[in-house]
Amino acid sequence: MSRKIGPRLLRVTLITLVVYLIYINYIRDSTPTNNITFELSILPEYESMKVGIRGNTEPLSWTKSIHLSREGTNYKTRIEFPQANEEVRFKFVIEQPGKALELESIEYRSLNLKASNNDVMSFRWNQE
Structure with missing residues (x-):
């Protein structure tokens, strides 16, 4: 046995x-997802700065940035959102060591995920 x-x-x-x-x-x-590339240009240059994005829909958060990579004079990142989400509100931020977080001074940006699947979205700092 x-x-x-x-x-x-x-x-x-x-x-x-x-x-x-x-x-x-x-x-x-x-689970279907939306992959969005965020590209940011025309922003101030500070020594040792990091550029990030914050928002209301995971994986974004209002308390922690997802950092963008520098490519020439632009900054980019690709973010995967669950497809169930329809609208994302977000802002770009500049982080500098020893200084307060600098949020864009414009209203929150808005992105409709259902209309933006796998797109490259280009933005300018503090411009709608």
Whole structure:
């Protein structure tokens, strides 16, 4: 009887592994998303500054920035939003060591995700 437990346990383990791999690759990650590239230009230059984006819809937050990478004179980042969200409100920020956070002085920006799937959105600092 104990000889049958080994092969049976191996079969159950392999079946469990196959089911888990199917779940990971085809079921769990099947939620549609919107991938938006945010590009920001024409902003002030400060020494040791970081440019970020904050907003009301995850993965954005009003308390923590997602930083943009510098590309020439522009800054860019690509953010993946769950498709269930329709409208994102956001602002760009400048962070400098030892100084207060500098938010754009314009009203919150707004982006309709249903109309902007996989787009590159270009903005100018403090300009609507």
